[in-house]
Amino acid sequence: MKRIVACFLMIGLLMHQSDSVTAQTKEIELRDDVILELLFPIIDQELTKQFHELTQYDCQQLTSLKRNEIGGFYFDIELQVVTFEGPHNPPSYLLKMALTNATTDEKWKVTSFQKRLLKEGEPIPCRRRAN
Secondary structure, three states: OHHHHHHHHHHHHHHHHHHHHHHHHHHHHHHHHHHHHHHHHHHHHHHHHHHOOOOEEEEEEEEEEEEOOOOOOOEEEEEEEEEEEOOOEOOOEEEEEEEEOOOOOOOOEEEEEEEEEOOOOOOOOOOOOOO
């Protein structure tokens, strides 16, 4: 009888722990979505510069977020997006950008830009949006 009660307690503890991790993951994804939303104008501007026109994209995600100094408000961000034409038709490019706000005017600037053509049938790195 004690073993059954112990098993139920362990299962309950694991389920509670899993819910906590899921909530924390959703909060991180939500934070990432807010940051991306704030950076959309800079992303659009850089894509227009690189492609000579505003290019459609999806699958945007933060890949790195670092604070430049302890307690400071300067950050370095790395993100990636996937471009498409028409109703999500190829050619698709995987674009990686690095940005910083550690500039003299404290505005976000793109510090590096990489573009790679995705091969036909290559999986597109995409995550679901946070709810």
